[in-house]
Amino acid sequence: MDDPIPAVLHRGVCVVVVADAILALELLASTRLAQQVQGRVGERALLVRPGRVKAVVEELVRLGHTPRVVGGIESSQPVRPAPPPKPKPVRQFTQKLPRKGSKAWKKLPGYVNYPRP
Numbered sequence: 001m002d003d004p005i006p007a008v009l010h011r012g013v014c015v016v017v018v019a020d021a022i023l024a025l026e027l028l029a030s031t032r033l034a035q036q037v038q039g040r041v042g043e044r045a046l047l048v049r050p051g052r053v054k055a056v057v058e059e060l061v062r063l064g065h066t067p068r069v070v071g072g073i074e075s076s077q078p079v080r081p082a083p084p085p086k087p088k089p090v091r092q093f094t095q096k097l098p099r100k101g102s103k104a105w106k107k108l109p110g111y112v113n114y115p116r117p
Contacts (some may be wrong), residue, residue, distance in 0.1 A: 014048035015041060016056065016067075032059050 018024045021043040027033050028046070036052040036059070048056050060067045098104035
């Protein structure tokens with residue numbers, strides 16, 4: 001019978017597990033994330049440096065991923081994507097219109113002088 005390989009239990013370690021190995025390679029290609037990664041545990045698992053969990057989660061959100069955090073992050077604030085920018089206010093017409101029937105009114109574009117019956 002083969003002897004089992006001894007396993008080591010580490011506590012307080014952050015591991016990012018992705019759906020497939022190609023996604024793990026894409027994350028390592030990102031320079032910001034590659035700086036935060038200590039190493040690879042397997043094809044789909046990345047080991048994050050101690051104390052860098054919040055930065056990794058924020059970078060994943062910035063890249064458009066939706067990370068699921070199990071066990072919490074160092075800060076008490078949840079990480080959420082940045083809100084979309086507020087739309088610019090609509091420019092309103094502020095010029096006063098001339099009085100109806102005046103000469104200035106007749107010069108407005110779209111004015112048609114219909115003959116009176």
